[in-house]
Amino acid sequence: MPQQQWNVYDADREDIIRLSRELHIFPLTARLLLRRGFVSTQAARAFLEKSEEQFHDPFLLPDMEKAVTRLIAAVNRREHITVYGDYDADGVSATAVLYTYLRNLGAQVDTYIPQRLTEGYGVSKEAIDTLHARGTQLIVTVDTGVTAVEPAAFARSYGIDMIVTDHHTCRDVLPDCCAVIDPMRSDNAYPFPHLAGVGVAFKLICACELRHTVGSDEKQRVMKALCTEYLAPVSIGTVADIMPLVDENRLIVSLGLPLLARGEHLGLSALLEASGRGGKNGRMPQVTSSDIAFALAPRINAAGRLGEAQTALSLFLSQTKQEAQTDAQQLCALNEKRRHIEDVVIEQARALVQQTCDVAHDPILVLAAEGWHTGVIGIAAGKLATEYCRPCVLISLQDGVGTGSGRSVEGVDLVAALEACAPFLEKFGGHEMAVGLTVREEYLPQLRETLCREVRHQLGDQMPAPTILCDAQLSLEDWSLPMAEELSLLEPYGEGNPTPLFLSRDMIVHEKTGMGGDKHTRFLLCKGNKRMTAIYFGVSPEKLPFFIGSRVDVVYQANINEFMGRRHLQFLIQDMDDCLEECDKRAHSEALYRAMCAGETLQAQDAELSPVLPKRNDFTTLYRLLRTLCEQRGETVCTARQLCAASGVALHRVLLALDVLEQTNLIKRQISSNEQMHISLLPTEEKVDLEQSPLLQTLRAQYGTFDVQMSDDVR
Secondary structure, eight states: OOOOEEEEOOOOHHHHHHHHHHHTOOHHHHHHHHHTTOOSHHHHHHHHOOOGGGOOOGGGSTTHHHHHHHHHHHHHTTOEEEEEOOSSHHHHHHHHHHHHHHHHHTOEEEEEOOOTTTTOSSOOHHHHHHHHHHTOOEEEEESOOTTOHHHHHHHHHTTOEEEEEOOSOOOSSOOOSSEEEOTTSTTOOOSOOOOOHHHHHHHHHHHHHHTTOOSHHHHHHHHHHHHHHHHHHHHHHHHHTTOOOSHHHHHHHHHHHHHHHTTOSHHHHHHHHHTTOOOGGGOOSOOOHHHIIIIIHHHHHHHHHTTOHHHHHHHHHOOSHHHHHHHHHHHHHHHHHHHHHHHHHHHHHHHHHHHHOOTTTOSSEEEEEETOOTTTHHHHHHHHHHHHTSOEEEEEEETTEEEEEEEOOTTOOHHHHHHTTGGGOSEEEEOSSEEEEEEEGGGHHHHHHHHHHHHHHHHTTOOOOOEEEESEEOOGGGOOHHHHHHGGGGOSOBTTBOOOOEEEEEEEEEEEEEETTTTEEEEEEEETTEEEEEEETTOOGGGSOOOTTOEEEEEEEEEEEEETTEEEEEEEEEEEEEOHHHHHHHHHHHHHHHHHHTTOOOOOOHHHHTTTSOOTTHHHHHHHHHHHHTTTTSEEEEOHHHHHHHHOOOHHHHHHHHHHHHHTTSEEEEEOTTSOEEEEEOOOSSOOOGGGOHHHHHHHHHHOOOOOOOOTTTO
């Protein structure tokens, strides 16, 4: 991961004081509300309040009246209705919600979800043929259908009516059918256009129930009942589809999470338990949007990615605890299979990067291989884009045709870049951050060349750099448990309402220990008389070049940890570095190192050179460490700072020593733009004389004899 740039949001002090006073909240909470765009007291108060009364009138959605009329008529006439969904978590949850509602009405209803690997996305003529053979008279799409102009006409030729409910971007021509409900329509009067597909399906249910309701009290009663019945699964699709958690989406998830915690939904409770998030007796002490995003959604999506969406749908519709547990275990198994397939793809893609890409200069990674699983290349591309801090397109080749999926980074419009590739693409689509494409294998060189040119044109001379925008900079002494607890008013967190990030500078590392078999690191940080526990999940102690006494700056989330009935504040580290003063010293040493490598004549005192020049046994220590690290896989991936932490050799002596080892053919090294090095040991049949290194000879010629000794390990 590249070193990230840290910026801090700058809020108007008078606005902070005003919101804090009028809403009776801490200034920090007021600052966070301003950061999220809530400047007026009324808007901020509306954001903090969460009740069924805040739902918008569903009949403001285009064609809602038509859809309700046709759907209720079909129910009353016992027509054969098919709910046509999609294979991702949003589409499956939407299918389950609408199917359950219609079944409860007594409708003759079934479902259809296309098989991802054989049918692909959306409504197809082949699927219409299948439904016609079933006897379907009315199709209601969920999370799909707004671009199905030809399939809708094809269905009509069979005498099948269609109601489209979708949330994707509309084209100029809409399907000619009974109704097209989509908050993204250009003629939409609905006040919130960012509902998930399951959110639109829920609004259709609300409209059906509210069509004859009179009086605000009666409407509130109906909405309360509908929320209790359906918002648990509706919240799943909303979070899983990464919809902004503001307005109605925030309300949906806020009201849905307690239902999940109470075990109101049989299938989802079983999946929480199977994924390690379960509580006692089927009840969760707390369920968060993170539980959906990182535990439930991946397991539900895994089914669709591997062509098993019916298993996910079965979980949502399970009627007994045993059925739910069986489906949950199957989803967990599918997710493990997905992880394995994804890991293989990512590992192979990383190897291709090393073999075929110039990571320091290529503005986009375009990688292709035979047989990559098309269900996972999108998520793999996203992880590689994050890792290398540039857009990534992965293409799975089969019989000379490539199916590709790409993910972008901030500042690069990937679908715009693909527009220039249209002449040699079979098809493509998507949006700024994610694309899909089909290309013949012989056109891959043109695709790479054109994408590199277009992305470079978008970026100019500036390669993308990861940036963290912190909500506030605080001293350790500023924190209190009540202030941290009040931050829960902003939950649930997610897209459009991210978990707040804070920056604290110049803290002292008092303790550093491993957790979970050294998969994670626990720090005790100090500033003055204040101490704070800080956890860095997913990063082992040896990968962090910080020691007892190190002065560090930390970007973190504030977290309340409850243990044995006691609550205390702790930090969840997102990024950390040496404090500014130490960074300045490091930058000075790096500049000195680069100048020395360039052969420049330096007028420097011995005191300034001593941190840079290699010392006795530096080469031996480093070589032995590399031999240990490369023992299992033949190579190691690390940064110079990690080698510094593991060896105890000063950072820039590590850099010089690595240069010397590489020049004398003891190691092979490839450096990426994010400071990661792929290092492997080269075979040697005889002792190597490090004095043959041009760099070592230059250093001796310029700076005289300095204390260095090479043992038999490397000489």
